[in-house]
Amino acid sequence: MQVNSNNFVSLAEIAIHNPELQDAVSDGTRRAYDKRANSMFADSNEQGEAMRHQAFEAKRRALRNLPDLLEKAESNLLSNGFKVLWAVDADEANRQVQAILKDHEASTVIKSKSMLTEEIGLNHILEDSDIRVVETDLGEYIIQLNNEPPSHIVAPVIHKTKAEIRDIFIREINMEYTDDAGEMVAYARKMLRRDFLNADVGISGGNFIIAETGSLGLVMNEGNGRMCTTMPNVHIALVGIEKVIENLEDYATLDQVLTRSGTGQNLTVYTNIINGPSRESEVDGPDEVYVIFVDNGRSEVYGTKYTEALSCIRCGACQNACPVYRSVGGHAYGWVYGGPIGAVLTPLYTGLENATPLPHASSLCGSCKQVCPVDIDLPRMLLDLRYDLVHEKVDNKWQLGLRGWAMGMQSPLLYGMGAKAARMGQKLMGDNMPGVLGNWTEYRDFPDFAPKSFHEMWQDRQKGKLQ
Amino acid sequence: MSSREKILGRLRAAQKPFTDIPPVTQPRHMVPDVVDMGPAELQARFMAELELLGCTIYRPSDNQDALDHIIAHIGDAKQVLSWDDAHLPVTGLSAALKEASIDVMPFNDGEAYVGITGADAALAATGSVIVSSGAGKFRTASLLPDIHIAIVDANKLVADFETWIANQREQGLSAFRESSNTTIITGPSKTADIAQILIKGAHGPRKLHVVLVNAAVS
Numbered sequence: 001m002q003v004n005s006n007n008f009v010s011l012a013e014i015a016i017h018n019p020e021l022q023d024a025v026s027d028g029t030r031r032a033y034d035k036r037a038n039s040m041f042a043d044s045n046e047q048g049e050a051m052r053h054q055a056f057e058a059k060r061r062a063l064r065n066l067p068d069l070l071e072k073a074e075s076n077l078l079s080n081g082f083k084v085l086w087a088v089d090a091d092e093a094n095r096q097v098q099a100i101l102k103d104h105e106a107s108t109v110i111k112s113k114s115m116l117t118e119e120i121g122l123n124h125i126l127e128d129s130d131i132r133v134v135e136t137d138l139g140e141y142i143i144q145l146n147n148e149p150p151s152h153i154v155a156p157v158i159h160k161t162k163a164e165i166r167d168i169f170i171r172e173i174n175m176e177y178t179d180d181a182g183e184m185v186a187y188a189r190k191m192l193r194r195d196f197l198n199a200d201v202g203i204s205g206g207n208f209i210i211a212e213t214g215s216l217g218l219v220m221n222e223g224n225g226r227m228c229t230t231m232p233n234v235h236i237a238l239v240g241i242e243k244v245i246e247n248l249e250d251y252a253t254l255d256q257v258l259t260r261s262g263t264g265q266n267l268t269v270y271t272n273i274i275n276g277p278s279r280e281s282e283v284d285g286p287d288e289v290y291v292i293f294v295d296n297g298r299s300e301v302y303g304t305k306y307t308e309a310l311s312c313i314r315c316g317a318c319q320n321a322c323p324v325y326r327s328v329g330g331h332a333y334g335w336v337y338g339g340p341i342g343a344v345l346t347p348l349y350t351g352l353e354n355a356t357p358l359p360h361a362s363s364l365c366g367s368c369k370q371v372c373p374v375d376i377d378l379p380r381m382l383l384d385l386r387y388d389l390v391h392e393k394v395d396n397k398w399q400l401g402l403r404g405w406a407m408g409m410q411s412p413l414l415y416g417m418g419a420k421a422a423r424m425g426q427k428l429m430g431d432n433m434p435g436v437l438g439n440w441t442e443y444r445d446f447p448d449f450a451p452k453s454f455h456e457m458w459q460d461r462q463k464g465k466l467q
Numbered sequence: 468m469s470s471r472e473k474i475l476g477r478l479r480a481a482q483k484p485f486t487d488i489p490p491v492t493q494p495r496h497m498v499p500d501v502v503d504m505g506p507a508e509l510q511a512r513f514m515a516e517l518e519l520l521g522c523t524i525y526r527p528s529d530n531q532d533a534l535d536h537i538i539a540h541i542g543d544a545k546q547v548l549s550w551d552d553a554h555l556p557v558t559g560l561s562a563a564l565k566e567a568s569i570d571v572m573p574f575n576d577g578e579a580y581v582g583i584t585g586a587d588a589a590l591a592a593t594g595s596v597i598v599s600s601g602a603g604k605f606r607t608a609s610l611l612p613d614i615h616i617a618i619v620d621a622n623k624l625v626a627d628f629e630t631w632i633a634n635q636r637e638q639g640l641s642a643f644r645e646s647s648n649t650t651i652i653t654g655p656s657k658t659a660d661i662a663q664i665l666i667k668g669a670h671g672p673r674k675l676h677v678v679l680v681n682a683a684v685s
């Protein structure tokens with residue numbers, strides 16, 4: 001997917017002036033936030049925090065041995081009958097999927113929700129080669145009909161009201177007018193049923209790969225994911241290399257903190273553990289199951305001070321908790337992942353120069369870390385990214401402007417030039433001020449410096465130049 | 468160099484992260500209060516959780532009662548998907564279906580209104596029913612129909628997800644890996660994607676009805 005994160009400020013402005021989005025996002029995130037708290041701490045605060053810590057350790061332990069664990073996972077996946085492929089980047093992953101589809105002469109693909117496939121822009125690539133791609137998660141189906149990307153990791157259409165969704169169904173799939181959400185769901189169920197029964201290939205993501213048993217773990221509520229992994233003859237799972245965990249015990253821990261933090265459920269309706277293709281004695285299930293391990297920037301983050309970002313289990317809790325996300329929604333972040341985790345992952349995966357405003361799209365209130373089921377220190381990483389913005393000379397325009405400021409501020413000898421330097425700095429940087437002023441100017445215009453300072457005017461007057 | 472080698476090579480060249488994470492100790496269970504429960508308490512908890520999820524439950528008094536109940540529950544639906552008798556904890560269901568002129572459809576029939584399965588295990592803490600795929604235990608029976616009837620043997624009830632996993636390990640993980648698909652079903656299919664309004668029956672069954680056999684009747 002194309003990166004549009006440098007336009008965060010203008011995208012946020014659009015979101016702020018969209019009353020439907022404002023209602024939908026604030027309502028949706030608030031409810032999810034409450035559900036998470038009730039569910040994680042259902043037993044006691046102490047128990048909830050202990051489980052977070054257990055999940056934290058499980059994920060960090062897996063990352064510590066990531067290369068070994070990937071190899072172990074691969075060999076166990078293979079012995080369960082999976083086919084395993086590795087893709088360095090989006091292009092390679094897309095080509096691998098295309099090749100599999102071609103091999104099977106596939107024309108219709110059903111998909112269950114996968115953020116990774118959004119990342120690599122799979123749908124458009126397939127559609128360009130005349131494959132019919134049907135998103136089957138209800139939220140994803142709605143935004144596909146409306147030609148939009150998802151705006152939330154767990155609830156892709158959180159930014160739309162019921163009335164907006166109804167209008168999309170009427171316009172795009174000829175639904176008869178109704179205000180009843182149940183009738184809308186029933187209509188979508190009917191529309192998608194045909195595709196579930198007839199599609200050639202199912203594509204999914206993967207919540208976890210369990211190394212010890214060579215299993216693919218998938219969680220969902222609607223059942224569409226089970227359809228995608230059961231009905232077609234071929235199933236392809238695209239999985240980020242960071243998704244591998246050690247064993248079933250860790251799966252139990254991580255899966256339960258994921259569902260409690262994401263939707264407030266003890267378990268999602270379907271917790272699926274897939275151990276390869278259908279066995280000979282079975283009448284249903286796919287004959288071929290592929291796991292594609294996708295890197296796409298992850299190995300470059302591994303081992304850096306941002307490694308802990310790879311422990312994200314995509315629960316969306318940090319989005320629900322973030323005051324910035326709550327007021328601008330997910331699309332403003334300009335790529336696949338919105339909210340605090342998006343503000344960290346977007347610069348890491350797509351390049352800091354492509355997402356310079358995102359490290360500043362945070363009030364650093366700390367809520368995101370507090371709700372994160374694997375205790376990722378998002379505020380610390382946002383600060384480090386701000387540091388990198390300045391010290392790695394990411395943005396020349398930004399840098400020159402800063403130097404202008406620094407010159408004026410540092411030396412008494414340059415005092416007389418200070419105001420000029422400031423003006424120069426402002427011209428170079430436009431209205432987006434760096435550092436502490438960044439948050440302020442994201443939503444407000446920085447006042448222009450006077451054309452001449454008092455000091456300069458005084459000097460001019462002494463020289464008799466002032467009219 | 469293959470992509471596999473490239474990726475693994477990059478990971479191996481990086482500085483190893485999180486070297487200070489301690490080795491695993493005895494992990495906690497997410498829902499601690501079920502761990503030490505006896506069978507009667509587990510059953511009560513299982514039933515309470517099922518109700519919270521919007522499931523319905525029936526505890527038949529004997530095999531005939533179970534069969535009669537299932538036939539009555541199918542009602543006017545004349546077509547069902549069903550697991551083979553050998554994998555159901557009741558005796559003679561297929562004969563009873565035949566007698567009631569209910570057709571047992573092939574696995575890929577998208578119209579059958581009711582699906583009947585057994586269960587490999589059930590979890591008290593979360594009101595979950597576990598189905599694993601195999602010969603005579605196809606996946607679509609718990610997926611395609613509007614109504615899923617799960618016939619659960621109360622003797623297969625365990626405390627929670629963690630206990631079930633411990634049992635898999637005890638029995639040897641190769642048996643677990645033999646099944647290509649294990650699904651832990653917790654309530655009827657649902658969605659809240661339209662403005663957080665909870666709707667049951669998104670793509671899977673809209674109702675989950677549990678027939679609990681060999682249950683302790685309190």
Ligand code: SF4
Pocket residue numbers: 153311312313314315316317318319341368371372373374375376
């Ligand atoms: S960073 Fe943490 S809270 Fe945010 S989506 Fe990932 S796991 Fe959830």
